[in-house]
Amino acid sequence: MVISSHSVQCVKLGWTRCYLLKCTGGYLLIDVYYPGYYGQFEKKLEKIGITASDIKYLLLTHHHDDHAGFAAELVRNTGCRVIAHRNALSALEKGDSEDACDKPVNRRLQIVFTFYMLFHKEFKFPPVRLAERDIIIEGDNDEFLKGIGIDGVILHTPGHTRDSISVLLSDGSAFVGDTAMNFLRWTGVGHRPIYIEDIDTVYESWRKLRERGARVIYPSHGNCFSAAKLDKSARLAIST
Ligand SMILES: [Zn+2]
Numbered sequence: 001m002v003i004s005s006h007s008v009q010c011v012k013l014g015w016t017r018c019y020l021l022k023c024t025g026g027y028l029l030i031d032v033y034y035p036g037y038y039g040q041f042e043k044k045l046e047k048i049g050i051t052a053s054d055i056k057y058l059l060l061t062h063h064h065d066d067h068a069g070f071a072a073e074l075v076r077n078t079g080c081r082v083i084a085h086r087n088a089l090s091a092l093e094k095g096d097s098e099d100a101c102d103k104p105v106n107r108r109l110q111i112v113f114t115f116y117m118l119f120h121k122e123f124k125f126p127p128v129r130l131a132e133r134d135i136i137i138e139g140d141n142d143e144f145l146k147g148i149g150i151d152g153v154i155l156h157t158p159g160h161t162r163d164s165i166s167v168l169l170s171d172g173s174a175f176v177g178d179t180a181m182n183f184l185r186w187t188g189v190g191h192r193p194i195y196i197e198d199i200d201t202v203y204e205s206w207r208k209l210r211e212r213g214a215r216v217i218y219p220s221h222g223n224c225f226s227a228a229k230l231d232k233s234a235r236l237a238i239s240t
């Protein structure tokens, strides 16, 4: 079975887009949302004719609470297997998405975040403890997705966080978590993540995505966009 873009479904919860890819025996879900939104998630699934028990895998693009918030609840209710990068494990086990290395990407966002922090003081979520049955990604993984009927690969795409991973399908669809965004662009951020650990590492990840064939970026925050838009910022010289 080959997954085409027609087999991709999007569930929008607040400012995060969660993507469902058809896989053998059900679905692979890319990311969840903040804790407390599981009920809303189930309702939205119902509207597109999917039940939570159809979810066989949950791929966490990284450990932040707007991506992993109700992961533990989903696993408890569905028995789905978690896929995460090794660098995510300790933060997931602590249920803590605060990272001293993160910083806003520019001054305007620094101001936006100062206000945001007044309302969002907690960065905690119910701990996610990976078990033996779960899948720990180290570096890039070209095999796992193919084994579950998805024609794509998992790429390590750090820069936003050191544990960030992306799913790249063979048709060029790239589900990148927060490695690139289409969000708060009035702040002058372009497609950069609004929060970063290291911007040069973000650009290296963009370069990897493009070199591996990314054509359309599906970010967790904002609408999908042409991957060619990453080229200038990443100072790429790739003709497509
Ligand atoms: Zn994030």
Ligand SMILES: [Zn+2]
Residues within 6 Å of the ligand: 064, 066, 067, 178, 220, 221
């Ligand atoms: Zn995010």
